[in-house]
Amino acid sequence: MLEVSALRWMLTIGLILGLLALDLGLAAARPHVVKFREAAISSILYIAVAIVFGLVFAMQVGWDYGAEYFAGYIVEKSLSIDNLFVFVIIMSTFAVPEKYQQKVLIFGIALALVMRAIFIALGAALLQLFSFMFLIFGLILIVTAVQLYRHRNADPDVQDNVLVRVARRTLTVTKDYEGGRMFTRIAGRRAVTPLFIVLLAIGSTDLLFALDSIPAIFGITAEPYIVFTANAFALLGLRALYFLVKGLLDRLVYLSTGLALILAFIGVKLVLHWGHGLDGRVPEISTNTSLIVIAVILTVTTTASLIKVRRDPTARAHAGSLTAEKPSNPGPTG
Template sequence: MSDPSTCRTAVSAAASLGRFGVETSLWAWGGFVAFVLVLIALDLGIVHRKPRAVKVSEALWTSLFYITLALIFAAGVFYFRGSEDGWAFLTGFLIEKSLSIDNIFVFVLIFTHFSVPAEYQHRVLLWGILGALVMRAVLIFAGVELIANFHWLIYVFGAFLVVTGIKMLLAADAEPDMANNRLVGFIKRRMRVTESFHGEHFFIRRDGALYATPLFLTLVIVEASDLVFAVDSIPAILAVSQDAFIVFTANVFAILGLRALYFALAGVVHKFHYLKYALSIVLVLVGAKMLVNGYFGAKTIPTEYALIATAVLVFGSIIVSLARKERPDDRKTLPTGWVVGSPAKSGDDKHKP
């Protein structure tokens, strides 16, 4: 006769694996991770082996390549795992892709403040995104496990998204004071930092002492900013699905294309005047969906509705922004946004370089 405690342990382990999507296939997990590593290796070793500026045309084609990969993967999810997971992947991918445009607003501000040469920006983004993938993987698995063990956290995450969306809406036009960034000040008080860039190096040795370069400061701010974005965006996609495989793959595809999207949109992203308002409404709606479905049942508000609402809001806001006529007070050439460690500029400081 089997030991009851052993049976309970086996059932618990199986349930835990199920939450992480492992029951579908360990080969699927291994194959996907290997595929991502190959893409990163090709990028590091061949495509961008030497530092160079990325042309807009190249960035557009690369962005289209990653979107195509995501759509092919979505077709596979529909075929092998059914329409429910397929719609969840597409919705999660669109939400993450849309929120990643908010990252671009911040990246433009960071690179402009530090005067990072165009040929070194890709290196910062690449290492920043590698760190982002690790951070997001940890947050995703932790979030899935927490929700599985503490159902009431669904309401916490849902309320968090609603509050975050409202805060984003109220601070949509805030301008960060990068000159008084507290995180940069903290690093400079504890490390030697060179005044100028030294190629693509994050650190150099001078007279036997180790110095950080401004490129390292840029990387730290980019990583810290993405951690904050991840804290906002992971609950948003967990509102769509609590299957770790779906959530993780949707995140990875959105993040992999972020670098290309940055170089494609960096020059025009400040014209997306209404996008932040749309993204804030998306967060509120997704948070409300999480609250309603958590209380009334997982299918009360179908995932397809969330996908349609997100698409209409995001693409609609971009179209309206581009159709908007230039106004006399449109003097800003930089987007607005919140940067980690940077207080908001006061009214008298706004529009100052």
């Protein structure tokens, strides 16, 4: 069991909030279209910070815990990229002007961090109280993986989002973005702008990804501190990463397949861990093995995606869906 002092928690949370405030504060203070160079530098810096943190953490508490952090970080970063894919779909569906996209991302990332912190606390408490929760989490991930693989060539229908539909039925929505505001007035009546509807879609997406990502990270480690830091550092810099990769996401035609395999693998790992607690003869999957398997899956799917697109330039990636597949745009898919 990893012993984490109150001081370490305070310093870590302070570091993460400071980096988050810096990233999102600068974006809010100076709304602008983010260019490739700016996005690349910011993304590299935040990934470097996450790596340095992991190395310092491993040197302080041991490389076993360090391996858990890096495995968790890779899993959460992979899921975050799929989250970005859905963000791109939402921005495109609602035709969000580029100058307002940073504002949407600020809201989405901050909300994602809050939701994951809540689910981390809840998940940790459940695992401490009930050992069978490892089985439940494992089965959830396996079912999610199967659904994601079945509908890997679909995109989520953000227009069919429950919150979006309710808001459109019950609220007055303006046609224009009204200078990036969320609320305005029409003929003396309070109304919401399309930006408010976009934020509802982003928020519900964050909730779904939090529900998937927390069981996934607990499949790597049961240490709340590692779960929190891996999630937090995976989310930091997501704003810049969005602008860096949004033009490249269409090339990752096997991304959904890779994520489905990773979720299934972690689900099996959780089920075996639960079984090992009942009978020591049931094998367990080590953290180092998990790290290798996850890295291999990501490497193979990324390489295969690039080869596929090179051979067939019309191939387009999809974010994947957990619900019944809707017909997508014609054209070859991965």
